[in-house]
Amino acid sequence: MTIVIAIIALSVIIFVHELGHFLAAKAVGIKVLEFALFMGPKLFSFEKNGTIYSIRAIPIGGFVSMEGEEKEVDSDTSYSGMPAYKKIIAVAAGPAANFIFAILLLFILFLSSGYTLDENVVVNPRMAAYEAGVRDGDRIVSIDGRRVYDPLDLTILLYTNKGEPVEIVYVSDGEKITTTAMPEKKGGIIHRINFIPEGETNVVASIEQDSNGYLAGLRAGDVITAVNGEPVADRYEIDSVMKKFTGGMLEVTVLRNGGELKFEFAAAVSEQPEYYDLGIYYKGSPTNVWTAFKHSVKYSISTLRAVLLSIAWVVTGTVRFSEMMGPVGIVTTIGETIKQETFGMFLISLTGMMAFISLNLGLMNLIPFPALDGSKIVIHSIEWIRKKPFPMEKTAWITIAGFILLLALLVFATYNDIARLIGLG
Numbered sequence: 001m002t003i004v005i006a007i008i009a010l011s012v013i014i015f016v017h018e019l020g021h022f023l024a025a026k027a028v029g030i031k032v033l034e035f036a037l038f039m040g041p042k043l044f045s046f047e048k049n050g051t052i053y054s055i056r057a058i059p060i061g062g063f064v065s066m067e068g069e070e071k072e073v074d075s076d077t078s079y080s081g082m083p084a085y086k087k088i089i090a091v092a093a094g095p096a097a098n099f100i101f102a103i104l105l106l107f108i109l110f111l112s113s114g115y116t117l118d119e120n121v122v123v124n125p126r127m128a129a130y131e132a133g134v135r136d137g138d139r140i141v142s143i144d145g146r147r148v149y150d151p152l153d154l155t156i157l158l159y160t161n162k163g164e165p166v167e168i169v170y171v172s173d174g175e176k177i178t179t180t181a182m183p184e185k186k187g188g189i190i191h192r193i194n195f196i197p198e199g200e201t202n203v204v205a206s207i208e209q210d211s212n213g214y215l216a217g218l219r220a221g222d223v224i225t226a227v228n229g230e231p232v233a234d235r236y237e238i239d240s241v242m243k244k245f246t247g248g249m250l251e252v253t254v255l256r257n258g259g260e261l262k263f264e265f266a267a268a269v270s271e272q273p274e275y276y277d278l279g280i281y282y283k284g285s286p287t288n289v290w291t292a293f294k295h296s297v298k299y300s301i302s303t304l305r306a307v308l309l310s311i312a313w314v315v316t317g318t319v320r321f322s323e324m325m326g327p328v329g330i331v332t333t334i335g336e337t338i339k340q341e342t343f344g345m346f347l348i349s350l351t352g353m354m355a356f357i358s359l360n361l362g363l364m365n366l367i368p369f370p371a372l373d374g375s376k377i378v379i380h381s382i383e384w385i386r387k388k389p390f391p392m393e394k395t396a397w398i399t400i401a402g403f404i405l406l407l408a409l410l411v412f413a414t415y416n417d418i419a420r421l422i423g424l425g
Contacts (some may be wrong), residue, residue: 007059009350011038013358014061017365021064021090022095028086031067031077038062066090084384091376098362099300105355106296109348115284116295117151117236119386126236127279132181135168140280141169141176150302156309158183161276168278183276192242193218193252194268195226198362200235204254216265218252224255225260242267305357311367 015037023037032051040058056062068078075081079090110116121138123130134140140148143157144166158166165180194211204222207214224232227241228251245267252263269362287295368374383390 005350006036009354010357011060011062013101013361016097016101016358017094017361018062020093020095023064023097024093025066025079025090028082028089028296029077030079030082030090031075031087032064033067034063034065036063036065036322078390084380084389088377091373091380092366092374095362095365098365101295102294102358102362103300105351105358106299107293109355110287110295111292113284113348115317116287116291117137117282117284120285122281122282122283124236124279124281126240127277128181128184129168129278129280132168132179133172133177134168134181134280135172137172139171141171143168146305149298149305151300152299152302152306154278154280155275156302156306158276158278159309160313163276164280166278175380181278182340183278185274185351192268192270193224193238193250196199202232202234202238206246211254212268213263213267216263217254217261218254218263218265222254222256222261224254227251243273300355300359303356304363306362307363 023031025032034052034054034098034357036054036056038056038059039061041055042054043057045052045054066079067073068080072078072080078089082090118149121134121140122136123134123138140154142148143154146153148154149158156384161183163183163185165182167178167180169176169178171177194208194213202224204218204220204224206220207218224238226232228236228245230241232238232241247263247267247269254261254263262381285291365373366377367376379390
């Protein structure tokens with residue numbers, strides 16, 4: 001069921017893109033021959049004001065067919081005969097619709113949740129940012145010269161860091177301060193006690209009944225006072241002891257009902273991707289209409305920059321080309337993301353994922369690659385400057401060549417998706 005919902009969600013995003021083209025074409029006087037929902041053979045269609053509206057058999061995507069888009073047509077309503085600026089409007093409206101749609105989804109998401117993550121900074125007192133002078137409530141301005149719009153940036157901007165010092169610009173009590181911090185390496189093989197602490201304390205808030213700690217006797221409400229003989233007073237000190245732990249049996253000392261108990265069990269082991277962290281986090285802040293809109297815009301800017309950086313990393317070899325994701329991977333990712341226990345969390349996850357993919361689709365289409373909207377914008381901009389139409393035959397050949405390359409990339413990305421699904425990637 002989740003895969004069906006994921007396919008529908010992806011189709012809605014593509015439909016919004018095509019709707020942008022359709023509305024803009026109509027607005028500037030370009031005749032739209034067909035506006036189709038989905039692809040493949042027609043299942044149903046009707047004509048109104050010279051445009052065929054159709055539903056097709058393959059339930060993904062859609063398209064807009066404009067008069068004179070593929071060849072020269074002698075008509076006042078032909079795409080080929082329109083001034084360059086009108087062509088640019090019709091082409092750019094697709095990506096623009098995706099951006100507007102994403103911001104609208106995020107606005108609804110943040111406003112309905114009642115909280116945003118903008119400037120409510122919390123700093124881990126045992127990590128690099130605190131040592132560099134950053135404190136709770138300070139506003140982070142930039143990391144290594146790049147503006148911080150959203151908490152997502154703290155992860156993205158440190159993604160390629162290999163343990164080098166970073167420059168942090170922040171505002172404290174109205175004063176802009178520049179400092180340097182050394183990020184801490186995290187991830188890899190993680191040894192941990194299977195419990196969820198209550199906030200930053202050393203109190204066991206909950207523990208899974210099939211975990212090693214529970215089977216050994218550890219219970220919710222226990223106060224952990226020592227790990228492997230080292231006294232601990234809060235979550236950070238527990239984490240500090242566990243960082244030095246390399247495997248084997250753990251001895252955990254707790255207080256329960258005024259008495260001291262000791263339990264011995266194997267630590268939980270997990271492997272996480274390695275990353276670097278400064279110890280800067282954000283807590284939710286109450287929101288209103290304005291802050292929800294502002295945060296939706298800032299989150300969108302942050303996401304778009306992350307996509308551009310990702311493309312740069314693929315080109316430079318920082319990220320493997322094999323990590324590229326195609327339609328199968330996108331649908332699978334949406335399906336996994338929206339698997340939630342409650343309907344409310346399902347809607348939140350689905351809305352967030354749709355906004356993220358809509359932003360990606362809009363930006364990727366603006367890349368000046370043949371067959372994408374970005375290449376057409378470049379061609380029509382040249383026409384506008386030269387005041388002379390670009391030959392449709394040459395445009396068609398460029399589009400065909402780009403389409404073949406895109407198809408090859410699609411096949412490769414789909415192969416990666418399937419390889420990951422069956423465990424080969």
